[in-house]
Amino acid sequence: MTALIRGIQAVSLWSGRIAALLLLPLVFAMVYEVVSRYVFDAPTQWAFEVSYMMMGTIFLFGLSYALRNNAHVNVDFIHAHLPRRLVGMIDCIAFVAMTGLLVWLTMTLADGVIRTYRTGEGSGLSAWNPLVWPFRLIYALGFGLFALQMGGKVLEALLVILGRPLPPLSGDITVDEKAGAA
Template sequence: MKIIDAIERQTRWAGYLGAVLILPLVLALVYEVFSRYVLGQPTLWAFEVSYMVMGAIFMLGMANALRVGQHVSVDVLSQNFSPRTKACVHLLCYCLFLPVLVWLVWELSFYALDAFSSNERSGRSAWNPVVWPVFSVWLIGFIYLALQVVAEMLKFLSILVGNDATKGNAP
């Protein structure tokens, strides 16, 4: 299905972006360790950068992890299910999960907008950066996760109707 391909292209892109963010995270932490222990001058910004970038990595990778089937699952019973039964169970679970994701996206949009309009700051260090970029990445991450849940639902629906439109990509 074209809609599944379009969604998965976006979640794959977000996953790649999250993976690339590992480099600035490592560089910031290495610089902090060098500055603290070799130069005797700890940075004001490394702690803030590390938790913000780590959060971005996690948030941008959620949907891609779902796409490739890397979320934690307990399949003691479902491993013995037929593909149609498994699709039905997964579809039911996603139907329960999607409204929670939509609610999170809704609330996070207000949270990010409020942080932007009030110029909210972290308050965790002397650097004290604005936090709206972090909240915006959280919002984007949950939007991608909600979209990927929709893609997964479409995959399972195609299994249930006997038209596997995923070309063998369904879990």
């Protein structure tokens, strides 16, 4: 089970790295738009849509990475005052519920991808009017990766319940470690 969890964590790590790399083209596109608009008085037709699609992609691909590193909002005062196995049980129930919800959401989003691909739907937000199915595909992939990492968290909680908690990730600094260093 540990190998499966570590495999899921590796996928989430790469998802986060891809999200981080996408910041560079987003910054380039925004700088290009600002220079084009204010220096040459020639705004682009695509900057708005590229910016929200790129930022959305960064956000969606960062979801699983944030969960992997325990960077999402957490009610720590509850966890701090309960026995570890009870915390594992609470986490397991919450993660199972969230995994089910995320799987359903991913499947619904995948249906939307297929529908928009078949109809050739455009965004309708600018003169550029790009097809929306690629961005809808990113929605489905992002939430699918989030569901996968949530499933990994279910397995981690099960290990805590069984009294065999997963050792911390080596080489990665988690939010908990950053807070302790401050």
